[in-house]
Amino acid sequence: MSYNLLEGKRGIIFGALDEHSIAWKTAERVHEEGGQFVLTNAPIAMRMGSINTLAEKTGSEIIPADATKTEDLENLIEKAQEILGGKIDFVLHSIGMSINVRKGKHYTDQNYDWTHKGLDVSAMSFHRVMQVLFQKDAMNEWGSIVALTYMAAQRVFPDYNDMAENKAFLESVARSFGYHFGKKKNVRVNTISQSPTPTTAGKGVKGFDGFIAYADKMSPLGNATAQDCADYTVTLFSDLTKRVTLQNLYNDGGFSNMGVSEEVIDKFTEE
Numbered sequence: 571m572s573y574n575l576l577e578g579k580r581g582i583i584f585g586a587l588d589e590h591s592i593a594w595k596t597a598e599r600v601h602e603e604g605g606q607f608v609l610t611n612a613p614i615a616m617r618m619g620s621i622n623t624l625a626e627k628t629g630s631e632i633i634p635a636d637a638t639k640t641e642d643l644e645n646l647i648e649k650a651q652e653i654l655g656g657k658i659d660f661v662l663h664s665i666g667m668s669i670n671v672r673k674g675k676h677y678t679d680q681n682y683d684w685t686h687k688g689l690d691v692s693a694m695s696f697h698r699v700m701q702v703l704f705q706k707d708a709m710n711e712w713g714s715i716v717a718l719t720y721m722a723a724q725r726v727f728p729d730y731n732d733m734a735e736n737k738a739f740l741e742s743v744a745r746s747f748g749y750h751f752g753k754k755k756n757v758r759v760n761t762i763s764q765s766p767t768p769t770t771a772g773k774g775v776k777g778f779d780g781f782i783a784y785a786d787k788m789s790p791l792g793n794a795t796a797q798d799c800a801d802y803t804v805t806l807f808s809d810l811t812k813r814v815t816l817q818n819l820y821n822d823g824g825f826s827n828m829g830v831s832e833e834v835i836d837k838f839t840e841e
């Protein structure tokens with residue numbers, strides 16, 4: 571169902587790789603709500619994924635940009651304004667990658683070059699995107715910027731590896747930059763802390779199947795899907811959440827406030 575919540579708004583959506591991506595579902599929902607946007611991803615992801623299909627479906631243009639390269643982001647943000655015909659109202663940062671996770675390197679035996687690269691891609695990129703937007707004065711008043719995160723920033727999930735630190739960094743950047751963007755332009759900056767979700771990035775985490783099933787059994791409302799995350803993001807881009815900022819917002823079916831659930835206890839007391 572559409573409520574036209576984003577009619578007349580222009581944005582940039584990072585990180586739609588394939589139809590499972592949270593950014594993909596978000597782009598579809600934003601389109602349904604009347605928002606216009608430019609899609610972007612790393613040049614290498616363009617070759618692997620199917621972003622063209624999404625672009626056609628949503629009437630969007632694609633501008634490749636490696637989120638670790640300031641010059642790519644400058645080009646993206648200039649071109650996006652030209653294509654969309656004005657300043658930007660909403661930005662989704664939906665980017666994450668750890669080489670240590672991908673290559674199965676244990677947390678206690680990290681390759682620091684990989685750790686460094688993962689931090690750059692997953693977390694520093696959020697600062698970089700906002701710095702370019704800020705310096706170019708590319709955001710409209712009362713715009714909204716959202717990044718996606720995971721609860722391993724607060725609690726221990728051993729197989730999440732160095733992504734835990736990347737998410738802690740990302741959430742901190744949301745607060746710190748959110749202050750400056752709020753003061754300068756009334757722009758809000760938040761992170762959504764999402765349930766485990768079966769995407770390319772999600773499934774890369776060791777033991778993902780057990781992980782997602784456990785979270786589902788622990789959450790009174792069950793795991794939030796990528797579609798749920800897209801819906802939530804639409805509300806944060808809309809004018810209905812104008813003074814929500816500097817927050818880490820859980821979209822997790824209640825998981826983050828649970829101690830234990832009956833289902834999980836039952837599993838441990840099974841004969």
Ligand SMILES: NC(=O)c1ccc[n+]([C@@H]2O[C@H](COP(=O)([O-])OP(=O)(O)OC[C@H]3O[C@@H](n4cnc5c(N)ncnc54)[C@H](O)[C@@H]3O)[C@@H](O)[C@H]2O)c1
Pocket residue numbers: 584585586587588590591592593611612615635636637638663664665666667691718719720763764765766767768769770771772773
């Ligand atoms: N899937 C989950 O379980 C889960 C849970 C909580 C949070 N998240 C977060 O959601 C976000 C989106 O991930 P997803 O689950 O949709 O997986 P995904 O693999 O579909 O998306 C990750 C995206 O990051 C992009 N990317 C990687 N390096 C990049 C670079 N240098 N420049 C630009 N883009 C780059 C990839 O091309 C891809 O499109 C990530 O931040 C992820 O950590 C995912």
